[in-house]
């Protein structure tokens with residue numbers, strides 16, 4: 001029997017003291033599906049810590065166990081929503097100090113403090129357990145630790161930098177903090193972040209009790225690892241880390257990893273010094289535009305997911321894909337990797353076989369055991385006759401882009417499909433209403449528009465035609481969420497949202513090339529702005545035939561006419577896929593000359609290059625292509641890779657007064 005100890009009115013924690021003198025602090029944040037370390041739960045934890053200190057002094061508490069009361073998940077980190085209240089560095093310092101003081105009190109507790117982890121434990125959650133004396137985790141697939149802070153433009157700020165280095169050594173700890181990757185429980189144990197593994201959540205309680213009774217205490221990283229934190233090894237390692245990090249991110253765009261490396265280089269040799277100096281480097285990052293904008297991107301991704309209705313009874317399990325070419329095969333593979341059963345149809349059985357075989361790479365990346373890979377292969381079924389049509393929950397058409405063929409196909413599909421099945425086309429240029437014209441109920445058809453390459457692109461547009469049933473649009477969004485992508489509900493207009501804003505940007509850049517501007521400089525300027533790839537290289541990667549086609553649909557063909565794009569397409573030089581386009585391609589890379597350009601020149605040009613994209617994004621908003629400005633920004637960031645640290649095109653426009661106002665050539669070219 002347990003005695004419930006009242007510590008005032010706890011809302012986010014349950015605190016009990018059992019008859020053996022073990023205190024159990026169970027984190028179960030009120031009214032929330034996940035535990036985040038917001039102000040109130042932290043204050044309550046401080047009260048718990050105070051009670052345990054007192055109990056240890058008077059002898060009624062022999063140890064403390066920290067657990068989660070949520071069925072799934074331990075602690076998802078600090079409460080990002082509250083970050084917005086911290087508008088000055090001083091406010092950050094004042095918010096962090098009491099938390100760090102509390103973690104120090106946990107660390108100094110005279111009785112054992114054990115963390116018992118089941119589910120995701122990241123960011124501030126990992127920092128909390130690192131202050132405990134001993135960490136037990138379940139071997140469950142869902143149990144993961146990690147420091148995702150860099151993705152929000154910061155690094156661990158609750159002394160996790162020092163404590164992770166102490167436990168795992170500088171190499172492994174810094175790698176975890178610099179990449180933000182999720183770490184399985186068994187790997188965390190090997191790293192030293194976790195001390196003991198148990199098989200299931202059911203045995204955690206028992207293992208934690210035992211750990212308290214036998215006063216288990218974690219050991220820091222072995223001497224061999226810790227030695228790497230000594231100067232000059234540390235300075236050498238810091239140099240290597242800078243080199244690796246700058247391959248992935250530019251310091252001027254994403255300063256957080258670089259500031260973390262600086263902190264490590266200066267103070268990584270001493271646990272106390274690292275702890276003492278962490279906040280001074282952390283606070284400026286917290287209030288930086290980069291971090292604010294990356295937090296915005298995180299919120300935008302939540303908004304996209306929220307487009308799928310909650311509590312829908314309909315659950316998509318079976319998918320039928322028609323067309324096993326470039327898109328169809330990868331869509332089928334992705335759905336299978338997300339746990340669904342997929343039938344794949346094409347006119348050609350050879351194309352189906354080839355498309356299925358090509359999914360092997362995705363499955364071996366996604367599934368670590370042979371049994372799981374075999375199960376995935378068994379869920380991807382070749383279906384040349386289209387037998388799967390009659391029992392599929394979602395039917396996706398990805399055949400040739402010809403209106404008459406698609407119209408006839410859907411007439412047939414509608415007759416065979418279940419009445420509640422979602423019927424969707426992956427068309428990128430035809431009108432949904434036109435494709436649906438021969439159907440009994442044209443309002444059933446929606447667009448589910450994937451981007452190429454399917455496995456890498458996080459966004460999928462869900463297209464609502466004129467008069468489309470809203471329930472089908474909702475089901476489409478629910479399906480997209482079920483396969484782990486972000487749905488963006490968009491109106492059926494040429495180019496939908498993403499291609500519509502991307503095309504003027506690319507075509508105006510190609511028009512610059514026609515006017516004799518240096519294409520390498522154009523691409524470098526776009527990257528300087530923060531685009532993942534320059535527009536000319538992107539055109540080559542997408543395929544110049546596709547670009548010319550999209551340009552035509554969007555009425556931008558005049559820009560390509562008589563120009564290099566037209567000449568390249570008619571001579572069969574289609575870009576990366578044929579080995580030559582604007583660039584010559586070798587081993588999947590565009591060949592470039594070694595050139596250096598002035599940075600202010602690149603910055604100016606970069607801003608000009610994105611102007612057509614930004615003005616088109618504004619037009620799309622004005623025409624209601626998606627519901628609001630945030631969704632425009634979300635769609636453009638996740639659909640085109642638009643510089644996330646700038647917060648989206650419309651956010652950028654608002655922050656910079658609409659960008660450069662000189663009647664630039666870029667704008668002229670776009671119009």
Ligand code: NAI
Pocket residue numbers: 322323324325326327328345346347348351397398399400401405409426427428429449450451452
């Ligand atoms: P693709 O040419 O690679 O594949 C089309 C496949 O459909 C071929 O294997 C063909 O045999 C098959 N097919 C043709 N008619 C058929 C029928 N009546 N029944 C069954 N199979 C049939 O084409 P891709 O690139 O995969 O494009 C497919 C659709 O996806 C198009 O509507 C395209 O606009 C759209 N799309 C393409 C993107 C891309 O980057 N390739 C991106 C987004 C959408």
